[in-house]
Amino acid sequence: MNITDTVAVVSGGGSGIGRATVLALAERGASVVVADVDEEGGRQTVDLVDGLGGTAVFTRCDVTETDDLAGAFALAVDRFGLLDIAFNNAGIAGGDLFADDPGDWERIVDVDLTAVIDATRIAVREMKRTGRGGVIVNTASLIGLAPMADAPVYAAAKAGVVNFSRSLAHLDDESEIRVNTICPELVDTPMALGLGEEQLAELRAADEILAPEDIAAGVVELITDDSRAGAVMRVTVGDGRGYVST
Incomplete structure (x- = not known):
């Protein structure tokens, strides 16, 4: 797919991987709906796109609310006339062990x-x-491809994303809709702040953490490479971008 003159919806577009991908798409000529529960961050992303001479609009979206999600996609169609790209990127980490409080x-x-x-x-x-x-x-996440003892629920959720997406490869033949997955290693985003500033500083100094732009580049590849349907891309510090055999 040529990204020029396409329309995209990016969830979690207010920071991190989502913001980097919004900017990458806008730079290539896409009109982008920035969907995020963080209104300040989402509007800042739109301002950055404006500064590039691109086109983006913000909508507040809690991805756990179907009406919010439907509204984000409806905005793309209403404002720009169609929908070509969806980057379902919003995600969280957090308390994972499930023995007591399931919340x-x-x-x-x-x-x-x-x-x-x-x-x-x-x-x-x-x-x-x-x-x-x-x-x-x-x-998804690199963690979705292997067990993780201290984050079993996160690992399970991300593994679910991988196999859900792989299971939709048939849509390419049926409707020319390609569904792919990206699985990053640790990325320098607000989610990584839980590691603490000292550890983050050490990882940055040693070049042992990915930049959001590294993942955005992978997303662009998955969009533009028409041969990829049901693909699972790994992005790591050591090996860069590569594909998991399916």
């Missing part, structure tokens, strides 16, 4: 897996309606 780990599943399924469903519906096909990229 934290249920929220992780709601945001990191259920919302991705719901957003993909809505995006596919809109893409089928316009009849132009499209590309959906879902953010």
Whole structure:
């Protein structure tokens, strides 16, 4: 897909990977709906796009609310006339061990897996309606490809994103809709602040943490490479971008 003159919806576009991807898409000529629960961050992203001479609009979106998700995709169609790209990127970490209070780990599943399924469903519906096909990229994690003892629920949710997306490879043949997954290693985003500033500083100094722009470049590749449907891309500090055999 040539990104020029396309329309995209990016969830979690107010910071980190989402913001970097919004900017990468806008630089290539896409009109972007920035969807985020963080209104200040989302509007700042739109301002950055404006500064590049690009086109973006913000909508407040809690991805766990179907009406919010549907509204973000409807805004893309109402404002720009169609939908070509969906980057379902919003995600959280947090309290993961589930022995006592289920509140934290249920929220992780709601945001990191259920919302991705719901957003993909809505995006596919809109893409089928316009009849132009499209590309959906879902953010998982390197942790979704291997066990993680101290974050079992997060690992399970991200593994779910991987296999959900892989299972939709058939949509390319049926409707020219390609669904792919990106699985980053640790990225220098607000989510990584939980590590503490000292550890983050050490990782940055040693070049042992990815920049959001590294992931945005992978998303652009998954969008523009028409051979990729049901693909799972790994992005790591040591090996850069590569694909997991399916």
